[in-house]
Every structure is written in structure tokens, then in C-alpha cells.
Amino acid sequence: MKNSTVIATNRFGLGARPGDLDIVDRNPQSWLLDQLQGPSRLPVDIESLPHSSNVLVDIQNLKQEKKQRKKSEGDEPAPKSARMYGRSVRGYFNDQAIARYRAAAASDYPFHERLVHFWSNHFAISADQQPLPAITGLFENEAIRPNVTGNFADMLLAAEQHPAMILFLDNERSIGPNSELGRRAKRRAKNRNLGLNENLAREILELHTLGVDGGYTQQDVTTFAKVITGWSIGGMSDSGRFADGDPGTFEFREIIHESGKQTLLGKSYPQSGVEQGEAVLRDLAAHPATAKFLATKLARHFVADEPPTRLVDELAATYLETDGDLSAVYEALVQANEPWRKIHAKYKTPHEFVISTFRAFDHVPDDARFVTRALDMMGQSPFRPGSPEGWPDTAEQWGGADGLYKRIEWCNTVARVVGSRARPVELGEAVLGPALSAKTRKSIARAESGVQGLTLLLASPEFQRR
Amino acid sequence: MGAVATALPTAVFARAETDARFVLVILRGAADGLAIAAPYGDGNYRKVRGDLALPAPGQDGGLLKLDGMFGLHPSLAGVYDEYGKNQALIVHAVASPYRERSHFDGQDVLENGGSDVGLLRDGWLNRALAPLGGSLGNETAIALAVNTPLVLRGENSVTSWAPSQLPDAEESTIRRLQDLYADDEFFATRLTQALRSQEIAGDDRSMRRMRRKAKDIEQVRAMMQATAKFLTAKNGPRIAVLEAGGWDTHANQGASTGSLANRLAGLDTGLIALRDGLGSTWSDTVVAVVTEFGRTVKVNGTRGTDHGTATAAILLGGAINGGRVLADWPGLGKSDLYEGRDLMPTADARSLFKGILADHLDIPDSLLERSVFPDSAAAPPMENLIRG
Secondary structure (H helix, E strand, O other): OOHHHHHHHHHHOOOOOOOHHHHHOOOHHHHHHHHHHOOOOOOHHHHOOOOHHHHHHHHHHHHHHHHHHHHHOOOOOOHHHHHHHHHHHHHHHHHHHHHHHHHHHHOOOHHHHHHHHHHHHHOOOOOOOOOHHHOHHHHHHHHHHHHOOOEHHHHHHHHHOOHHHHHHOOOOOOOOOOOHHHHHHHHHOOOOOOOOOOHHHHHHHHHHOOOOOOOOOHHHHHHHHHHOOOEEEEOOOOOOOOOOOOEOOEEEOHHHOOOOOEEEOOEEEOOOOHHHHHHHHHHHHOOHHHHHHHHHHHHHHHOOOOOOHHHHHHHHHHHHHOOOEHHHHHHHHHHOOHHHOOOOOOEOOHHHHHHHHHHHOOOOOOOHHHHHHHHHHOOOOOOOOOOOOOOOOOHHHHOOHHHHHHHHHHHHHHHHHHOOOOOHHHHHHHHHHHHOOHHHHHHHHOOOOHHHHHHHHHHOHHHHEO | OHHHHHOOOOOOOOEOOOOOEEEEEEEOOOOOHHHHEEOOOOOOHHHHHHHHOOOOOOOOOOOEEOOOOOEEOOOOHHHHHHHHOOOEEEEEEEEOOOOOOOHHHHHHHHHHOOOOOOOOOOOHHHHOOHHHEOEOOEOOEEEOOOOOOHHHOOOOOOEEOOOOOOOOOOHHHHHHHHHHOOOOHHHHHHHHHHHHHHHHHOOOHHHHHOOOOOOOHHHHHHHHHHHHHHHHOOOOOOEEEEEEOOOOOOOOOOOOOOHHHHHHHHHHHHHHHHHHHHHHHHHHEEEEEEEOOOEEOOOOOOOOOOEOOOEEEEEEOOOEOOOEEEOOOOOOOHHHOEOOOEOOOOEEHHHHHHHHHHHOOOOOHHHHHHHHOOOOOOOOOOOOOEOO
16 A cells, blocks of 8 residues: 555545545545545535524524513523523534534545635634624635635635624724714714724734735735725614624625725725725735745645745745636645655644544544534634634644643543444554554554554554644 | 552652742733733823723722822732732833734744744743753643643743543553553653643542633633642642733723723632642742733724733732832823834833843843843843842
8 A cells, every 4th residue: 555545545634534545545646636626515514504694693683682681671680591692602603513523524525625624724713702603614614615626816805705704803893094984983082093903904914815924014904904994794783884784794884994095015906995905805815925825834734844945835836827726736736746755744733633533433423512622622622723823733833741641531532432343453454554553553452442442543643643 | 540650760850949930821812011000190091091091099990009100900909919918010011022913923922032033933931941950750841731832842841731521541541652652752752741740630620620611710710720739749840831812802892891801800810829829839939921912002993902012011929029010111192102003112021031030040141141032132131020
């Protein structure tokens, strides 16, 4: 069996299920490239989820009810409606989380699925503040998934105009100082700085496109923030200025938009309305700094924590030559030499590790809390990276002593709960192939129980790396 | 679990003479220094802070008076008690050398101790560990986190611990893993460290039940209690790093009450739990509470504040020469501000850290200047932070 088979299934895919290695071994590179077409339809778990606009409307109604009940019952807390709201948000979150891990555990397109996770982490949203926990998984499916093998500019636009991103980075009420509403407010209260919020603009430049060394200034951030004033969400209230638009969907609000020509990164943007921001985003997507930044992240994810310069340059060049065609970039990556030199080049993140344990057992989990709690313990709570920077992608970030200990506890737990019927040595050969070391094989073979053998297999250095 | 840990080879370790304990608390997300310690005596304060200005000392929900100029946020009542005992010190208008406004780069500079972004890959506190001794299984420093923060990452071996709700692996499985990992240094080292931490943390039920809820005050308190347990264990770590998130108050920050006030109350409860847990060791302890940068002086359009520059740091502990505010106050007038929007830094965070490392942990000057904080000649150690 070829080493490249292990690399394709493990490092590019999400870990082998029993039987996968034999299929991949026929031609690892083609196996990967064929996945770029993507599955002909959405994974069934994902497909059955509601749309984020419906969820937002539902959540808003519950919130309204909670408020009303609070009013009618005076200062008394309204336990029932409050509970319903909380339960509902948690329910949405859990449905989306388990759908994600079910899809990953069962996918016949694990490279495609890994790319979905990669980009969703690039455009990271942290489900910390309400109502984000109810829609963060949907963001991945609505903004990222459809664009993962397409053009980066399309993904960028879809991500920045998704309600989850707008809420996460506080753009829905960012008001242009000279917009109609901004001017009115200034007349009324002289000192009130009703206005601009730079958060989304800054993170687009720093984290989504150019990168922090991409050559922009604070002035560019402020100008860009003005450009995207008005990028908001429909039906934010029952009445008043933020009531317009289809509830829970992207809504451009002219009344808070800073109109007029703007100059950003040395280029002038005369467009009006939402088109101005879209033009900036398309230019940012085409910027050489963006190409370099994205190429570096991809190479780090698929090749090594310290990505090889030659490969980064090649991927960036491909990106620019094809105007941001992501499939062309993936193809260049798969066909380069660098990814195929070492069988193990990365320490799996907890997210990757947990998925690969499910795949090894060919097990599709059905309890969201079983998965999310384990990942909480390992320091990588699903959909909660805590910041728009997303989860780090290097061993030094995940290599804490406690992190390893938690993984061992997980191996023991998952082996007990879902793996008890598997035969450890055979399973080791089936999922690690030539990567299974003689030492690990011996250790597994001598285990005092099936569960212990499986725990040793999953906790082995070769299983924890990719 | 205990049996496995004691089955480890008895480590030969050398530790410096000091009994000094140091706890670094990193507030991630840029905590608002003007809310932690508000300059109510600055004539511009109320004007520039508008709705977010805290009431003056003595008023309802008012500041806790530190001196004629500064007041502590009313949520920090426990810290204020320590201030009254001269065991808390506020350093104001302080910033790392970083002058842009990215959280991630800001935290990098705060933690790696460099003079700019990306110059160093490891953390200053790790580099300072060299003379403090310690050995595998008896590390001098611990991260109370699953993933070690940058400030503690580097060549010197450190350990980590965080509570778990997963069932224990069996002892014989752990033994076999020790054997399986023997040839792989990455895994072998980490397992040894983890087992030692398990031994100290023990099977404390309250810790096991502890939930990892971001907004839960209980969590900060439980982590601080665990910290105390580690720092008082025989041959346990002497230095601990904790982190707390949720300080990025772009919207609805609140003043005496509200989201930031709740966070600060959680922090305060935690700090007091740490003091209580340390018992008599508190007298040899320094706790430093720092954040990557401050927030804009002006309130933004969403009743919050945006990324700024200088902020405030809290030092407390029995070893602190406190009861005062250390600030070369830059003022809040438009022309006083950094780039017309942020509190102007007049103190360097590296000076603060160097002051603690030199006078509390006895780290030699030569090491401080050469490797802990390279290129920091412009930031001499702050003097008299530590009780003489």
C-alpha cells in the first residue's frame, strides 16, 4: 500500500473508515481531485436543517414573547418563556452541531468536507452571544458550503453578507456619520457618537482577505467601515427604522449608509449603495496579498505548520492566474510534491481527532452533547473559537499536556461507547495501513481487553497525527 | 490515578530558593482600562465617556475611590479591599509596544515580549523560567488551560491542567501508554506532565462537575481555586497562567451594571477565591491582571467601545507594594489622545513585567534584558512594585 494513500485519507481527508484505504490506494490523487465536483446533493443531515432566516424569525418571536410576558407579569421573572427561548436556541445549536459531525463521520467526500471546515474556520464566527448559537452551523452550510470549490470572491461576499457574520461583528447598526440617520442624530444630541462600528471592516481586511501584513492602514479600516454601513439584517424590530426588509436576511439600509465616493487602498469607489462594498470585496479578493495569505493558510493546513515557501508561492500564483478559482488552487496543491513527502506532518486538532475516531469505528454519532462536551473538554468547542481569528492550525497551539490527557480520556470513552465490537489489531491495519508502527501493533495486540486495545490504537502517536 | 503518578521516577529537581508565587491573568479581547480604573478626576472624563461614564465615588453605583483622580469599578470590591490593605496596585496608561489594533497581534506582542509583531515565537514567561529550576513532572509553571497560551510556550518545560468531565482512563491503560510513548518525545513529555497535574488536582468532585460556561462566574472562581491548589502543592508549580475571554465590548458595554460590570464581578470573585485558597502563601504572591490593549476613549455607535491602545493593569497579592495608582496620566483632551482616539500610553507593559520578574522572582537583569525582553532598553523595570 502506498504512503500517499495514508496521506490522502488522513491529512487531506478526515481519517480512514475500515475499507477506505483499499479504495483510495488505486489512485490517491485522483480520489482527491474527483471530490472537487462535490457530492451531487447535500449530506442528508445538513439538508434537513432549517434556513437561518426562519430560525432568526422564530428566535425573535420567542424573544418578543419573553419580553411581553415579563411586562405583563411585572418584574417577576417569566420562567416558562425564558426557558423556552433558551431551550429553543440550544436545540437549534445542537441540531446543527450533530449534523456537522454526522456528515463528517459518514462522508464519502471527506476532502470536500475538510475544505468546508477549513473555510468555515477562515470565516470564523463564534457562537457566544445570542442569537448566534442558533445560526452558526447554518452559516457554514449557507455561506461556505456552496462556494467551497468555486470562486473565492463569491464565498467572501456570501460570508460577509450572511446575517451571522453581520451580527457577530456588530455591523447591523453601524451608522455612517453623514448618513441620513447619522446627521439627524447629530443635530439632536451634539455629543452622541451614534455611528460607525469598525469591527467587520477590520476583520475582513485582517482575517478574511489581505492578512494583517497586507498593507492597509487604520484609515483604510475606517473608510471601509463607512463603505459597508447599511449592511444589515431585515426586520430587526417590529416598528421603527430597523423594521424594513425580509426578517432574518441580508438587508441594505440606505438610511444609515454613508453615501458618496470613498477611497480605499489607493483606489476610488464611486459606486452607490450596496454595490460600493461589493466592489471593494471583489477587489480585495483579487489582491496579491489575499492570494498570499490564503495560500499560506492552505499550505499550513495541508502540508506543514511551517509551510514551504515554494508551494505557497505556487498556490498564490495559481490563485491570481485563475482569478481566485479555488478548485484550481486545490488541484495545484494535490499535484505538488510537498504534501507527499512525509506520512505524518501535522498533530491533529481535537476536532479532527474526534472525527477520525468516529470514522475509524465507522460510527455516525447521534447525540450532540456527547460530541460537543468532549470537544469542550479538549479545548475546541464546536462553533466557538472565541474570536473571529478562528482556531489555530499548528501543533504548538494544541500541544498542551492537558490536551493530550483529555484525548486519552476521549479514546477510552469512545472505545467503550461505540467501539467495543471492533478487533483492535485488524482495525489498526485497516485505518492506519503502513503507518501503523510495529511498536503500536504489539502494544495493541497485548492489551488486556478489547477496549484497552482500541484506546491504545486511538491514542497512539500515529493515530493522533495526520 | 494517584498510584500511577507516584510510580513516576522521582525527579531530580533544583528550584531557586524563592517561595515566591506569580499568577498571570490574561484578559483576552482588550479590557477597557477606563472602566477598570476610571479617571473621575479628569475634567474631560464625563464628557468623553458619555453614557459609559461611571458615577463619582459616593454616588449610587459609584466608583470606589482610589485617590483624588482614579476610582475602581464598583464590581471590583474584593480588589478594593486589598487596595485598602496596601496589597493592590493599579498601573494606568500602560500598553505593550504594539501600536496597531488587532487582538491577535496585540496578544502576540503582550505574550511573546518582543518589541514588535512576529519577532519571537515563544513567550517571555517561558524564557524567564530558565533560572527557576524545575524538572519533568515538577515543572515550575502551569497553564490552567487545555491549550498552553503563548506567554508560557517555549523551550522550558511547562505543564497544564483543566477540569474534565470525561471518565478517567484506566490505570493500566495509562501505564501502557507511557510505554507506547517512550520513543516519541512529544507524547512522552506531555503525558508525564499531565499525570503529575492529575495527581495534584486529585479527584476533587467540585472541579469535576465544573462547567465550561463562558459567562459563568463560578467558573472563574473554580479555576482560581484550582490555581491555589497547584501553587500550594508540595513541589508543585510556583507560576500559573490563566486566561479569561469576553472583554471585547463593542456593543452595550454598560457602566456600573451591564455586561462589562458582570465580567469584572466574575474576575473579582475569582481573585478573592485565589487569595483565600492560597492562605498564608498569599503573602509571597503577586497576581498581575493584564490585557492586550485598551479601548477607544469615545463611546461608539453601538454603546460600546472599539479597539484602543493604553489600558490599566491590576497587581495584587501580599508581596505587592500597593495602595496606590501608578500613572503618568496623559489626559483625555482631544490632543492628549493617541491618534486622536485612544488613551496615550505612558508606561510600557514590559517595564511592569520586568519589575515583577526582577524583584519578586529574582530573575537576573542580564537575562531579562538579553532574552526575556530583548530590545527593551527603553522599558526599564518598574521599581518598588514589590514590598521591600
